[in-house]
Amino acid sequence: MTEVIHYAIVGGGVSGAYCAWRLKQAYPDQNIVLFEYSDRIGGRLFTRQLPGITDINAELGGMRYLPSEHKIVHQLVTQLGLKSHPFPMGSPEDPSGQKNYAYLQGKNLFVGDFNNSNKVPYNLAWSEQNKTPDEIQSMVMRLLVPNWQELSFDDWFEVEVFGMPLWKHGFWNLLYRVLTPQAFQFLKYGSGYDTNVSNGNAVTLLPTGGDYSSTNQYVTLDEGMEALPRALADEFVDTYHGRIFRNYRLASIQRQEDRNYRLQFFETQTIASKTQDVTPALGHELVAEQVILAMPRRSLELIDWDCWQQDDFLRENLSSVLIQGALKFFLAYDYAWWQELGLVAGRSITDLPIRQTYYFTTPKPQNCSSVPHQKALLMASYNDIESIPFWKGLENGESFPGPEGSCASVLMVEEIQRQILELHNLRETPKPYAAAYHDWSEDPIGAGWHSWKAGFKYNEIMPKMRHPVSSERVYICGEAYSADQGWAEGALETAELLLKEDLQVPDHPTTEAWCPNYLRRLSY
Ligand SMILES: Cc1cc2nc3c(=O)[nH]c(=O)nc-3n(C[C@H](O)[C@H](O)[C@H](O)COP(=O)(O)OP(=O)(O)OC[C@H]3O[C@@H](n4cnc5c(N)ncnc54)[C@H](O)[C@@H]3O)c2cc1C
Incomplete structure (x- = not known):
């Protein structure tokens, strides 16, 4: 039977x-x-390790959560007895990574410069000036939906903007009606993700400015x-x-x-x-x-x-x-060269196709003032949507050493290294010895998110x-x-x-x- x-x-x-x-x-x-x-x-959720690095995971998919918001994840982690630790976005002295780097329109600056229009390389209108991308998005939300604080989830679907329900608006379309094209570019590249300004439903995207904010207290699993x-x-x-x-x-x-x-x-x-x-x-x-x-x-x-x-x-x-496509790329080095630049954790942001670089640093042993020379991991690129074809074009040819099934090509690693130098305004860095990458647009999943x-x-x-x-x-x-x-x-x-x-x-x-x-x- x-x-x-x-x-x-x-x-x-x-x-x-x-x-x-x-x-x-x-x-x-x-x-x-x-x-x-x-x-x-x-x-x-796909965790890999690069050779020689056992204390930091290469998270090719999801890498963190917010215990205050992500209640089911948090409850399950507790109930299943999984160990977690903070996922910092900066150093203890600079927890929100304001001194992390940015490289936009060919100009090197710091993330903390984003609210200084004299330093930001975009020609912004008066009302858009001296604001971070999150603050510009928040300004748009307050302007279009003044009573946003009183709205329940269902109420958002009753909001009308420019004579049409908000849910009928594409977010990109909407931003183009209220921001200058230069401010739109700043939102897109300064926030790190194309997703944040994609032409998805405005009800989803308008209130999410700050979702990836560096002040969030993220956690990850050991x-x-x-x-x-x-x-x-x-x-x-x-x-x-x-x-x-x-x-x-x-x-x-x-x-x-x-x-x-x-x-x-x-x-x-x-x-x-x-x-x-x-x-x-x-x-x-x-x-x-x-x-x-x-x-x-x-x-x-x-x-x-x-x-x-x-x-x-x-x-x-x-x-x-x-x-929406997403791609992550990790490089392993003999030591954390970025620490000499004061970069400890969190991300640097650029409009180059690498888009975001995240630093992972093993804590220094006590009583050790210098940077320890132990192998270290860099999430050299975290990019989505428009940058993906750029990397796909470099996929072929000889493979760079890395974990089976997640190997990058030598061409990709060379290009990433070039962009890493540009982002950090350096002539050279040590050479990586291993790499791992994953493109989520492949079947059967077909999407990062x-x-x-x-x-x-x-x-x-x-x-x-x-x-x-x-x-x-x-x-x-x-x-x-x-x-x-x-x-x-x-x-x-x-x-x-x-x-x-x-x-x-x-x-x-x-x-x-x-x-x-x-x-x-x-x-x-
Ligand atoms: C790059 C990236 C970064 C992310 N960052 C975060 C983060 O920091 N924090 C966070 O919380 N989330 C993050 N996410 C999102 C998170 O990873 C996903 O939302 C979540 O893992 C999706 O789970 P799921 O069960 O919906 O689907 P999936 O994880 O996609 O699972 C679907 C499963 O179905 C299988 N499958 C498909 N077709 C078939 C078939 N025909 N027969 C049998 N099996 C099939 C697939 O192999 C897969 O295992 C990130 C995602 C990506 C890609």
């Missing part, structure tokens, strides 16, 4: 691992299986952010006796006459950290009562399911989020997307269709709401009094 799975959870990122863990806790006797395309649990989904998956298997099928790609979903789902999987293989289908194809058909797709937009689109086309809501709204498109009233779409077709028992969760896009918290919020509100799974003690971040947060 064919085995029937009660819950097939597809996607072993943080949202899928959480669903599996919570469901098996609530229903220990049910047959609950987690399926993952690759051999690794974690998805876009074992790396991937330790969170891994710990959930380990408990799911070891404590609750759930099953994980790694290297299984869901290819299609078909409803049977008995209302169960026939799921077609293909086996994949991961060689040197790269995953692809086994050839010749090795397929498996399994039957499930309920299916949870814990994955982003591109992954969903790659699955053959009639409802994507036949259901009106899905046909109109599956593409309601922008797919997502942003709601303009013209979509996503306060209504979001809850419906969790259970898009009421006659079907196929559910969707994950970061892509959440209110905290770009954060693990967003992925977990949709997962918890799906369990609590759509599947009526009994409360877990840690989530009993929980309320999603976007409903808690009245003011930004």
Whole structure:
């Protein structure tokens, strides 16, 4: 007799691992299986180490969280007993990294100079002067939405700007109506991320100035952010006796006459950290009562399911989020040469294609005044959207030493080194001895993160997307269709709401009094 799975959870990122863990806790006797395309649990939480550096992780995906905002992440970290430590944005004397570097329009300056229009290389209007990019964005918000402090999440969808609901405006379109083009350039390049000024839904983007602010008290996990989904998956298997099928790609979903789902999987293989289908194809058909797709937009689109086309809501709204590329690049050096420039932690910012450089520094041993000569890690580039094709153009050719599957090319490393020199106004630095990089635009994930498109009233779409077709028992969760896009918290919020509100799974003690971040947060 064919085995029937009660819950097939597809996607072993943080949202899928959480669903599996919570469901098996609530229903220990049910047959609950987690399926993952690759051999690794974690998805876009992806921690690697570079040779010779064991005390600092190369976080190729998510790298930090805010305990005060990211309640589910914080509660899970505590409950699972994971160790965390601060993720500083500057030195103890300069905690917000004001003395970190900036290089814009060919001019070297400090991040702390951003509110000094005499130093900033943009020709700003009077009202835009002497403000940081965050302060300019905040000024725009106060101007367009004077009562912003009183608004609940749903209220934002009632706001009208220039005779049209705010949610119909693209953020880039809107900024061009109220800022000079020079101020727009400053916002784009001075904030470090193209995402911050992309043409996504203005309701999402207008109130987020300061989301990546250097005054935020970030935290990260000692074992790396991937330790969170891994710990959930380990408990799911070891404590609750759930099953994980790694290297299984869901290819299609078909409803049977008995209302169960026939799921077609293909086996994949991961060689040197790269995953692809086994050839010749090795397929498996399994039957499930309920299916949870814990994955982003591109992954969903790659699955053959009639409802994507036949259901009106899905046909109109599956593409309601922008797919936004992101790429990270790490270099390992024999010592932290940046410390001699007073750079300790946090980021320097530039309009060069490397866009952001983050410093990681092992604390000096006590009673040691000089810079210790121990191997050190630099996140040489963290870039998104428009810079990605620049790096893709240098992908080929000889590989630079680095961890299997995350190797960069020699051409990329040489170009990054050139830009690092320009950003730091140096003639030379020591040569890196290893590199690692990851481009998140590759299938099946296809995106670093997502942003709601303009013209979509996503306060209504979001809850419906969790259970898009009421006659079907196929559910969707994950970061892509959440209110905290770009954060693990967003992925977990949709997962918890799906369990609590759509599947009526009994409360877990840690989530009993929980309320999603976007409903808690009245003011930004
Ligand atoms: C560069 C970068 C920086 C980030 N920085 C931060 C940060 O600092 N802090 C933070 O909180 N968040 C950060 N994020 C966001 C965070 O990593 C994500 O929001 C979160 O990890 C997404 O989890 P998810 O479960 O929604 O999806 P994913 O992690 O994408 O998981 C989806 C899983 O589904 C699998 N899959 C896809 N298709 C199939 C299929 N057909 N069959 C089987 N399996 C399939 C994939 O292999 C993957 O493992 C960052 C993301 C990136 C890319």
